[in-house]
Amino acid sequence: MNKKWCINIVILLLFIISVRAQGNRGSGNICLSDTAQKSCGACIATAAECAWCKSESFFKDGRLRCDRYENLAKLGVCQPDDIVYPDDNLQLTKNDRVQDGVNPEDAVQIQPQQVRLKIRPNKPIKFKLNFRQAENYPVDLYYVMDLSNSMEDDKDKLAELGNLIADSMSKITKNFRLGFGSFVDKVVMPYVSTVPRKLRVPCFTRAGTPCESPYSFKNQLSLDLDTSKFAVQVMAANVSGNLDAPEGGFDAIMQAVVCENQIGWRPISRRMLVFSTDAGFHYAGDGKSQIGWRPQSRRMLVFSTDAGFHYAGDGKLGGIVTPNDGNCHMDFRGVYTESSNYDYPSVSQIASKVGEKKVNIIFAVTKDQKPVYDKLSNMIEGSIAGELENDSSNIVDLIRENYETITSKVVMNTENAENITVKFYTRCFGTDMKETNECEGLKIGQNVTFEVEVTVTECPANKSKWQRAFDIYPVGLAEKLRLNLDLVCECECERPGQEEPNSPLCFFGNGTYECGKCTCNPGRYGKECECDASKVSDEESDKKCIKPNSTTPCSGRGECVCGICDCYPRTANSAQKFSGTFCECDNYSCDYYDGLICGGSERGTCDCGNCVCNPNFDGPACECDNRNISCIASDGTLCNGHGECVCGTCQCDKESQYRGKTCEECPTCTRRCNENKECVQCVAFKSGPKTQDECDRDCRNINVQSEVSKSDGVQICQFKDDDDCLFTFTYGFDSNDELQIKVQRTKVCPESVNVLAIVGGVVGGIVLVGLALLLIWKLLTVIHDRREFAKFENERQNAKWDTGENPIYKQATSTFKNPTYGGN
Missing domain, CATH: 2.60.40.1510 (ntegrin, alpha v. Chain A, domain 3)
Structure with missing residues (x-):
């Protein structure tokens, strides 16, 4: 091999590598998008696999700087030190x-x-x-209870069960604090009667004592480790009265959650609030001191009630239009002071504050209210609704069970x-x-x-x-x-101090060179800032690159540089490229034949989307071979005289029964049966004269199936195998005239004589005949005995005896008559 030949091979290999490395713009490689090519930063932000080549000479050959990392690294188109891949x-x-x-x-x-x-x-x-x-994670449990008149029996029961709540929670954690607050509603009409007498004594208890004056929310007991105070404060709290069915529970929840210092919540905790009421709530503040949450605890708020709630907007009924501000407004007595000035909180406000303060709410409500609070709990993160007995007798179990439900998830x-x-x-x-x-x-x-x-x-x-x-x-x-x-x-190369302003690489200093790419100064554009916008603007330049009746410069297949299309390479295959004034042509979108464009270089070439066929070939994909070589039958005739050669393929006469690649196959032709007999034996039954190596080398397209019929091929073939069994197969041709053989999985073998069955049958027959004879003899004997017995019985019954004498008694005297005087 001479030196010139070696140089040509090296040049060819380098060309193939350089083109393959560019990727395929239509192959789904997102790194090759126009956005990714704008800058190194845009490239690495496009996708995880994208990398940028900052080599100075990389773009001059039409390659794209942004590509998949493996394309840049493995193909050697960019030096490892020049690949930017953070x-x-x-x-x-x-x-x-x-x-x-x-x-x-x-x-x-x-x-x-x-x-x-x-x-x-x-x-x-x-x-x-x-x-x-x-x-032993600390728990702060604050009980918020509806103390409208309908909850009187619930209050008494809660006071009785206060110590049981503490005992139950002490089994879960050794650091447990308990607090108590109550609510009624806003002290304005129409929620509460504002008649002076009713404001002083809104109702009477069952015992006849006056109810407490109405209020919105009151902190009765801040969170305390001395849980015995809970029962005392609950018993000391008196019920009050209001007019409408829904209650102001949302005001209570808001103040209990946001007044952290007053309630005593510990700041790092899960917060739960037990909300107890017999009514609804109004929607609509952020106090951090009145309730008294303590640091480092799981915050729980139990809300107990037997009624619905008011929500944001309901305050208009009482002339309150100022939205709830979500802040704490609690005085030194623990009373919510702004209930008459701010509307009820909204569900979203409650949900936001509960999530912010990390409080878990247990809605302990009566059966008829539970569906409503189930829906409410779905809107508030970390909350749950439980069914409360009419007298709150199950509050201990309810708190424990719902606490376990919350903490187990x-x-x-x-x-x-x-x-x-x-x-x-x-x-x-x-x-x-x-x-x-x-x-x-x-757990x-x-x-x-x-x-x-x-x-x-x-x-x-x-x-x-x-x-x-x-x-x-x-x-x-x-x-x-x-x-x-x-x-x-x-990228690092884009940061200040890394770029090169007014670089000579950017057309005599008309741009900043960074990461191997020019960023043009104002008034310049182009790959290397070679275009002057004062002579031809970028917009006017693009117009020159747009094909008539189109709107895309360079047909979307190239870049418009100073009014001239610079076509992109078609990089997935070295033989594929864009061309033409507007990059409208290519040499890869022609029809394919046999997996190759225009049938391959032997048949034709692709020119601007159309196949240009070589001599002896014709058709849209140069698929027709006009030489008719493939149509010659074994006897030298064209299609065996039973068909016509079209595009190098025999089309057999439909009237005849001849089929196959050269129309040589027919139902009465046995040549194919004999030719394929040994392969069928080898592949299907592991028999016959062929060795396994010969079988693997010579036998193709043989399929074994449960049953074959004449419809499976041109002809059914039957032969006897080495074991004297008959095997069956059929052969035919697919759409490409390839021979296809289908073999019946089971062979038909002659039936063998079962000696054991015969001997067994003879012995069994003899035994059966003997048994039959014994049965017949026995039957006749039984019949004879029964007849004799019947005869005896009959004679015994017909015997006549003198009923007046004893048949075995003989008298002592006998009487005889003289026959001579017998007649007298």
């Missing part, structure tokens, strides 16, 4: 192990607590998140995660990993591992937002995972 990174900045709460501040239920992510847009990053239900949620996709995967306590953010059946001390997948969908236009944070938290708990994100939205 990596993501995960750093656990706070990773305390989950542990039980010996002291309130010791409990840790979520791990890790802080993570820093360096993340590319559209490239998911995964990490593990552990959750463990801590033992962990639900992961996100906060401030706009434009961020977060997916959770877990096995819970099963074996299959599934996409879900919740896990049920959790104290059990670990649940979530696999978290974070994806940022795009880079914000505002660079100040390229660093941001969001939280992942278990619903109802203040513990959370803080994720600090550093978005990778630009």
Whole structure:
């Protein structure tokens, strides 16, 4: 091989590699989109697999800088040092192990607590998140009760059961605090009678004592470790009265949740509020002191009632139009002071504050109200509704059961995660990993591992937002995972100090060279800023590149540079390219024959979408071979004299029974049967003279099936195999005139004589005949005996005896008559 020949081979290989590396614009490679080619930052933000080549000479050969990383790396079209492919990174900045709460501040239920992510847009990053239900986790339970007159018996029962509530919860945690508050409604018409006498004494109890003056909400007992105070305060609280059926429970919930210092909530906790009432609620504040929540606790609020509720907008009935501000308005006595000035909270306000303050609400309501509160609990995160007996006698069981229901289920949620996709995967306590953010059946001390997948969908236009944070938290708990994100939205080579302003590479200094690409100065455009916008604007330039009756420059297949189309290469195949004034032509969209464009170079070539056929070939895809070589039969005739050769293929006469590639097959022709006999034996039955190697080499297109018929092919063939059994097969031809053989799976073998059956039959016959003879003899004997016995019986019954004499007695005297005197 001479030197010139070697050089030509090397040049050809380099050309093929360079073209293949460019990818295919129509193959679904998102990295080759026009948006991705704009800059290095746009490229790496397009998709996880995209990389940018910053090599100075890369674009001059028409290649695209942004492509899949493997295309740039494996094909050698860009040096490894010139490939920009930023990596993501995960750093656990706070990773305390989950542990039980010996002291309130010791409990840790979520791990890790802080993570820093360096993340590319559209490239998911995964990490593990552990959750463990801590033992002896502090619990703050605040009981909010409807003290309208209809709840009098419930109040008395609650006072009796106060200590039982404390005992029941002490079995769950050693650090339990209990508080109590009550509500009625807004002290304005038409909710409460404003007649002075009614304002002083709105009603009388069953015992005849006056009811307490009406009020909206009152904190009777801030959260306290001395749970014995609960029963005292409940008993001391008196019922009051109002006019309408729904109650002002929403005002009570809002104040109990937001007045953290007054209620005594501990700040890091799950909060539950028990809401008890016999009415509805009005919708519509943020106080942090009146209720008295304490730090480091699970916050629970039990809301007890037997009625519906007012909600936002109902305040208009009393002339109150100012929306609820969601703040705390509680005086030193624990009374809500702004009920007559602010409307009821809305459901969304309640839901927002409950989620913000991490409070779990148990709606303890009577049977007729439960459907309404079930719907309400679906709208409020971490809440649940339970059925309350008419006298609240089941309140202890209700609190315990619903507490266990809430705490046995962990639900992961996100906060401030706009434009961020977060997916959770877990096995819970099963074996299959599934996409879900919740896990049920959790017990104290059990670990649940979530696999978290974070994806940022795009880079914000505002660079100040390229660093941001969001939280992942278990619903109802203040513990959370803080994720600090550093978005990778630009390449190192694009940062200040890395670019080259007024670079000579950008047409005599008419642009800034960065990441191997020119960013043109104002008034210049083009790949290398070679176009002057003062002579021909970018818009006018594009018009010159638009084909008549079209709206897309360069037919969407190239770039308009100074009014001239620079066609993109068709990079998936080195023989494919765009061409023409408007890049309207190509050499790859012609018809295919036998898997090749225009049948391959032997038959023709593709020119601007049409096949140009070589001599002896014709048709839209050069599929017709005019030489008729493939139509010659074994006897040298064209189609065996029983057909016509069309495009190099025999079309057999329909009137004749001849078929096949050269019309040589017929129902009475046995040549094919004999030719394929040995292959059928070998493939279907592992018999015959052929070895396995010969079988694998010579036998093709043989299919074994349960049964064959004449309709399966041209002719049915039958032969005897080595075991003297008859096997059957048929042969035919598919649409491409390829021989197809179908073999019947079972052979027909002559029936063999079963000697054992014959001997058994003879012996059995003899035995059966002997048994039959014995039965006949026995039958005749029985018949004869029965006849003799019948005869004896008959004679015995016909015997006549003198009924007056004893047949065995003989008298002592005998009488005789003289025959001579017998007649006298």
